[in-house]
Amino acid sequence: MKRNDFSQWDCALARTVDVIGDWWTPLILRDAARGVTTFDDFHLSLGISRNTLTQRLNSLVDHGVLAKTLYSERPKRYRYALTEQGVDLVPVLMAMASWGQKWLQDVSPPFRVRHKRCGHEATAMVVCACCGEPLALSDLEPLPKGESA
Amino acid sequence: MKRNDFSQWDCALARTVDVIGDWWTPLILRDAARGVTTFDDFHLSLGISRNTLTQRLNSLVDHGVLAKTLYSERPKRYRYALTEQGVDLVPVLMAMASWGQKWLQDVSPPFRVRHKRCGHEATAMVVCACCGEPLALSDLEPLPKGESA
DNA sequence: AATAGTGAGTTCACTATTGGAACTGAGTCG
DNA sequence: CGACTCAGTTCCAATAGTGAACTCACTATT
Known part of the structure; x- marks a missing residue:
């Protein structure tokens, strides 16, 4: 290859x-x-x-x-x-899996796990690290160059 | 292959x-x-x-x-x-990129974009869809079988 | 003592995929 | 007419993946 x-x-x-x-x-x-x-x-x-x-x-x-x-x-x-680096990758894998569950037919979650913090079954969602709102392409616009915030 | x-x-x-x-x-x-x-x-x-x-x-x-x-x-x-399905994949890519920025040397973000909802540069984070807390492997435990919440 | 089994790979032959470069074909520009 | 653009396709050599069998160092069984 x-x-x-x-x-x-x-x-x-x-x-x-x-x-x-x-x-x-x-x-x-x-x-x-x-x-x-x-x-x-x-x-x-x-x-x-x-x-x-x-x-x-x-x-x-x-x-x-x-x-x-x-x-x-x-x-x-x-x-x-x-x-530690690998552990940090797990949420990314869960985000991939969430997409698969939403858009693909007949799929089960890769792991059925409970989120200890809330007690419910854990499902991943990708949000803005700054405001906590769900990230969506439609809410994004190019940064004026040179700007950093 | x-x-x-x-x-x-x-x-x-x-x-x-x-x-x-x-x-x-x-x-x-x-x-x-x-x-x-x-x-x-x-x-x-x-x-x-x-x-x-x-x-x-x-x-x-x-x-x-x-x-x-x-x-x-x-x-x-x-x-x-x-x-729409493809657009929904973008946050997943951003989550992958966030991991790369955290753990790999000398990398730039794949897109420098502004999050319109908060006005800041968008960076992805994976959270629990239920409680909004950051997802981490250490907070997860196997679901007792048959249980769904 | 001889045989079977386990964990962690390696080696081999075969096949599928990739990269790269060149080529095709339809149509536009000067 | 010749050059250029877009959207591929075709061909080849190089590389990566597959499955099966094999190695090697031990341990367990009969």
Whole structure:
């Protein structure tokens, strides 16, 4: 495929896509968020081929999204777990899933979880970090250049 | 690559990944949100190869994310624009970009836009649709099965 | 002691996708 | 007439993904 490399682009979206923008990575992360930790469990749960899984896992570790730790010296056994950076990606995955639930037919949520803060089932919504109102393209307009607020 | 087909999976995340989960699609959508509409402008802006662009554009149209309209009969000229479904994807892209800005070095926002509702520069945040609090994995716990709230 | 099983990969052959460049075709401009 | 624009299509070589089998270091079973 001679995949294009976005790692030098000066765009937050392109750089994020460089980390999680393939077909398997978001699902690996979904499983990690659900508590899957071992190589074979990822393989079993997703049906991803083993060499691709090796690459993805290594790439996520390189990018600091997953951490690989040895949990048994003999025989050597490893565990993959979300780092703080990876944990922070979970809401983004939930936002993607929310879109899917709204617009695609016959889909279940990727995780059925309860939001401890309110006690209800958690569903993601993307809002403006500043005013808390839902973000919508129609409420956005180009920033006059040079302006920062 | 014999790309895996997630279109039959019963998981909102997997199905969403099936629509936008490759390296180019989020960037095509970013450009569309910025106002790019024609085939050549996408090609020029992204540097994507033309045959891949054709495929991606067709796939997005098939999925109902973009709409293709004829805006000149002779010569035939087409315009690609975000549908309502596509517009609804923009906040998700912004959430991805926010993550990139937080965790990756040397990145600029994909669009510098003003949020008309509050007047400030828009930055995305993912919250619980129910209580409006920021979503974080640490606040989530598995739902007792059968329970829906 | 021999066999089976587990976790974590690697190797191999095969196939599908991508990138890049060139090409087509319809129509407009000077 | 020749050059140019838009919207693709065609072709090839390079690369990435798949599935199956294999390795290696241990542990458990019979």
